[in-house]
Amino acid sequence: MIWSTLAVAEGGTVEEPIVFAGVLLSLVAIYIASKIGGEISNRLGFPPVLGELIGGVIIGVSALKLVVFPGEGITASDSLLMQLLQVTAGLSPEAAGQLFREDSMIISILSELGVFILLFEIGLESNLSDLLKVGTQAVLVAVVGVVVPFAAGTLGLMYFFHMDAIPAIFAGAALTATSIGITSRVLAELGQLTTKEGQIILGAAVVDDVLGIIVLAVVASLASTGEVDVTEVGLIIASAVGFLLGVLFAGGLINSAFLKMAGFFQTRGGIIVPALILAFFLGYLGTVLKLEAILGAFAAGLVLDETDKKEDLEKLTKPIADILVPIFFVVVGVKTDLNVLNPAIPENRTGLIIAAFLITVAILGKMATGWAVFGKDKLNRLAIGVGMVPRGEVGLVFAAVGSASGTLSPALDVAIILMVIFTTFLAPPLLRFVFPQKPIEA
């Protein structure tokens, strides 16, 4: 209200209503991109999530630049929406800069909340005992999916491209990631989440996530100090195992606490709010234990799936997921910088060659996991392998850490990003084709 006179207070701070208006405007662009992209993708027979990713690319840094995030050489003047807001709200360039930073941070956090709710929902839809039944298979798939791409990538870069050990190890490590977000969303959209293949992929993706954290800890300390901080790596392994086992064993306790709360509350939100209290707390715990918030979300969903409020909870979570989850996938697309494909830049040309190698290893290395599973069942081994391919947001973290460590050459940096983009955008259509054709669950 009447913020016009107060738009920029003495401290140069932009007033909250304008920050809020910027968030609303960004969400409008993100939602339009998600719905148009998702819808087209769906009608072409692909999972909607592919369209959301591409919709994000179109409104993002690579094309229309409606929504962009601060980064190297990117300021408020690079964002069309921020320019629109600057004009319509009459802001100074300094105020626009501050607005850009604050709105970007808020949209990033909303997108984190999106993948968080996605994993909570996936946890609700998964069945703990089914998941435990395929536990050994899942661990095997995850381990093979870490070891094979890592070894092949690192050794290949050292022998064929004559790279030093440290950058080669870093690139190899980036190949080990699997994006739970992309994989689980596509599985849900294909109605394959509760099949045996789906459960193996999901379980393996979770284990892969934990392994990825450990691998990243190892290579990050290797890159910064030249040696591995055994204590830290040990601590991470201990906290990962402790967290997952702790949640599993405390499951019954958590459930009865939740049911007591849900039974006691007569006011609105009596089921969903207690469930989120639990999920958010486990998310916080996951982060401070140096794991990830989404592991807490998945664990919370998995545990609450065992209660008789499960169906109410699924129904209540759906619209919340509908408005938050697309933000995450569009933002992944928005942040995807396709300028790395521009062959006019010399590093990109070298990068493209390395990328071709990395992409081959990335796909074949994860495909191999399908043949690691054993047992008498006729499993769709190809589908399991393909399910592990997308690097998504997890791959981007490796790229960002590598870039920040300064150990990667610009060409290798470009190559890793290209590998992440390629595997991420390739996985949804590939998964569509390796699973038997069912109508897409819209």
Add this chain to the structure above:
Amino acid sequence: MIWSTLAVAEGGTVEEPIVFAGVLLSLVAIYIASKIGGEISNRLGFPPVLGELIGGVIIGVSALKLVVFPGEGITASDSLLMQLLQVTAGLSPEAAGQLFREDSMIISILSELGVFILLFEIGLESNLSDLLKVGTQAVLVAVVGVVVPFAAGTLGLMYFFHMDAIPAIFAGAALTATSIGITSRVLAELGQLTTKEGQIILGAAVVDDVLGIIVLAVVASLASTGEVDVTEVGLIIASAVGFLLGVLFAGGLINSAFLKMAGFFQTRGGIIVPALILAFFLGYLGTVLKLEAILGAFAAGLVLDETDKKEDLEKLTKPIADILVPIFFVVVGVKTDLNVLNPAIPENRTGLIIAAFLITVAILGKMATGWAVFGKDKLNRLAIGVGMVPRGEVGLVFAAVGSASGTLSPALDVAIILMVIFTTFLAPPLLRFVFPQKPIEA
């Protein structure tokens, strides 16, 4: 992931996962306060929103200090949750300070999103033609509710307290506000939103909001330049009228656009996302037209209420409102600083006397509105008057603008804040008693 090594990058920026963990932890505290407070309030026969406000006070700056917001002399070390996060995540004091600012901004925006969704939901539950039927009554109630408290407050302060005209006018202006948020939420909880009284109060609160923006524009320019900026005030009036009439006339067009979108989309979120696109866009428009985002939310809900997707939309909005709306009311409580009641501070003692006068005028002046309505119907005039009493978040904006303008003495500043607190916390229980006793809609 592995943010521990990256928790504070070179620029001193805190990594996103920690910011996210801070948001999760703050939401856990806010949700616990909202559910416990709301539940106790409900069982004592009061509207749940009163308990959410008090729950906020208990975890906020006045009591436990679990969640606090940056302000004069308030830093990260005043927030228990930030200290917990600092210890559990191993942050430096500088990083904790940055985290505190960023998390506070994000929680504030989530609370804005809460009142935004509340007004969207209230719009959906209201009926445009019912509201238009009571339009004249509502305008009359709003105008009386602005003129009477303003005149009585300003003149009273000048004659009884010998104040200068400008501060007296400011305090008088603060008396004109009515909180749509508090009023509409209580009406909904009492099941009175669709009664004639409820529609008059709601319509009057909306008109009052627009009048309040105009009054604030007048007094703010008076306080800063000593004269009224007629052009700016004219522009605000024109944009308010233009916005509301524009939305009303474009209603049919907006509805058919929405129905086309909702009919076309087969993927998840096909109804709620197009509705939010519309609401968020109107919210943005409301802000840049120098009105308010919540007016856009209310208008969007009101217009979409006329479509045949109305029931689906209400059902989908409910869980979203359940998790966002309480954030707003708890945050109002969190930000309520009861230290103004401490009589050991000299300004507070003088403030208490002025406050007693302002509170009397605030309540009686709004009560008078009930007798402004005409017509043959037997209306609950007392209820209409009480419905206009809460100043809530709108009153806090007046207090903040007055404080920032430097024209208010510390005692008058304290008195205005006390008036806002008193009317806000008094209205929910009062409304409970002036409306016929129905069971509370939980």
